[in-house]
Amino acid sequence: MCGLCLPHCPTYNKTGNEAESPRGRISLILGLANDQLQADEKLISHLDNCLLCRACEAVCPSSVQFGDIMDSARSTLAQDNSPTEKRISLTQLATDKSRQRRDAKLLWLANKTGLRALGRGLGVTRAMGLERFERLAPSIRQPHDWRDYYPSKFDHQGDVALFIGCFGDMFDQATLDDSILILNACGYGVHVPNQQTCCGALHQHNGDSQKARQLAQQNLDAFAQLDIAAVISCATGCGSYLKEYEKVIDTSLPVCDINTFLSQIEWPDSLQFKPLTKKVVVHEPCSQRNVLKETDSTYALLKRIPELDVMALPGNEQCCGAAGSYMIDHPEMADKLQNDKIEAVKLTTPDFLVTANIGCALHLGAGAKSANIKFEILHPVSLLARQMHPQA
Ligand code: SF4
Numbered sequence: 001m002c003g004l005c006l007p008h009c010p011t012y013n014k015t016g017n018e019a020e021s022p023r024g025r026i027s028l029i030l031g032l033a034n035d036q037l038q039a040d041e042k043l044i045s046h047l048d049n050c051l052l053c054r055a056c057e058a059v060c061p062s063s064v065q066f067g068d069i070m071d072s073a074r075s076t077l078a079q080d081n082s083p084t085e086k087r088i089s090l091t092q093l094a095t096d097k098s099r100q101r102r103d104a105k106l107l108w109l110a111n112k113t114g115l116r117a118l119g120r121g122l123g124v125t126r127a128m129g130l131e132r133f134e135r136l137a138p139s140i141r142q143p144h145d146w147r148d149y150y151p152s153k154f155d156h157q158g159d160v161a162l163f164i165g166c167f168g169d170m171f172d173q174a175t176l177d178d179s180i181l182i183l184n185a186c187g188y189g190v191h192v193p194n195q196q197t198c199c200g201a202l203h204q205h206n207g208d209s210q211k212a213r214q215l216a217q218q219n220l221d222a223f224a225q226l227d228i229a230a231v232i233s234c235a236t237g238c239g240s241y242l243k244e245y246e247k248v249i250d251t252s253l254p255v256c257d258i259n260t261f262l263s264q265i266e267w268p269d270s271l272q273f274k275p276l277t278k279k280v281v282v283h284e285p286c287s288q289r290n291v292l293k294e295t296d297s298t299y300a301l302l303k304r305i306p307e308l309d310v311m312a313l314p315g316n317e318q319c320c321g322a323a324g325s326y327m328i329d330h331p332e333m334a335d336k337l338q339n340d341k342i343e344a345v346k347l348t349t350p351d352f353l354v355t356a357n358i359g360c361a362l363h364l365g366a367g368a369k370s371a372n373i374k375f376e377i378l379h380p381v382s383l384l385a386r387q388m389h390p391q392a
């Protein structure tokens with residue numbers, strides 16, 4: 001109840017309303033638990049407006065586990081309140097691999113041919129709404145299926161497994177391909193088990209803890225038989241949740257974010273990068289800052305590219321508003337937070353913005369499109385892969 005977290009909470013900063021702050025939300029949850037308050041529409045919306053960015057948790061001197069408290073509250077409330085249609089479409093799409101692959105192909109075709117009508121029949125369009133989809137839809141590489149195993153190129157150091165995710169696999173195969181390329185070049189063989197599924201974070205944070213547990217178990221089974229050094233995650237939103245599986249099903253996965261893994265292993269001397277005289281700003285996703293607490297790894301990786309001018313995006317401590325399905329469910333607040341980021345980008349005038357989370361990349365990309373400012377958004381690993389010497 002000290003209130004030290006309040007200035008770090010984006011929804012409190014934007015509204016000045018105690019009920020939109022971490023302390024206010026904890027009081028509301030306490031009132032519900034003690035049967036002193038009713039779960040009316042207003043109370044539910046205060047809890048629903050939370051981004052689960054966990055900035056409050058990261059600064060709390062009493063180590064209050066805000067994320068767990070909010071997940072439990074939403075799970076309890078979900079028993080008596082139906083999710084919105086958008087949420088249902090999105091969470092169903094997250095676990096339906098064949099629809100994801102079909103939608104990704106149509107999206108790629110829509111981009112390539114300019115036939116925007118092709119994008120209108122997609123499940124993801126129904127989940128987001130057409131206008132929002134057209135803002136968020138990125139240009140993607142031609143979608144492909146995954147092989148079971150990608151062998152290392154040089155001295156074999158060991159094996160890892162790649163977590164491909166749901167929307168990562170749909171919208172960001174480029175980052176996954178580039179991660180395999182660099183892991184192979186560093187001597188690691190990469191398994192991509194076909195039985196893996198969505199991490200379950202979307203379901204858990206939207207109150208469906210039963211489905212979240214089921215997905216966590218499926219992923220555990222998919223990776224359990226492999227003799228691997230780590231399960232590599234290429235999106236910090238998924239990675240931070242995968243790392244907390246112990247809270248969901250009492251068993252952990254040896255998960256490591258790709259930036260962290262690459263910054264901890266030994267690299268072969270032959271693996272060198274071409275110089276790049278450009279400016280890159282680093283966006284630090286909340287999941288990387290507040291949950292994984294591993295933002296240094298991105299800067300360490302980018303240092304490998306000679307002559308690259310690297311700086312942190314001012315205001316990194318505030319969430320960009322993407323926050324899983326938040327950018328779709330809460331467009332007004334999401335766009336306010338996005339606007340702060342776009343203003344910060346305008347001041348820094350970068351050639352590239354790197355972010356280690358696909359959700360943030362999509363949301364910031366939509367903001368840049370609306371503001372009509374030109375810079376490229378990509379994962380740090382993709383920038384490295386692009387600068388790799390061909391002989392490596
Ligand atoms: S998780 Fe983020 S939005 Fe939610 S109360 Fe904490 S700081 Fe505020």
Ligand code: SF4
Pocket residue numbers: 001002003004005006022023056059060061062063064066
């Ligand atoms: S969550 Fe932590 S920082 Fe925030 S009011 Fe409670 S004790 Fe203070």
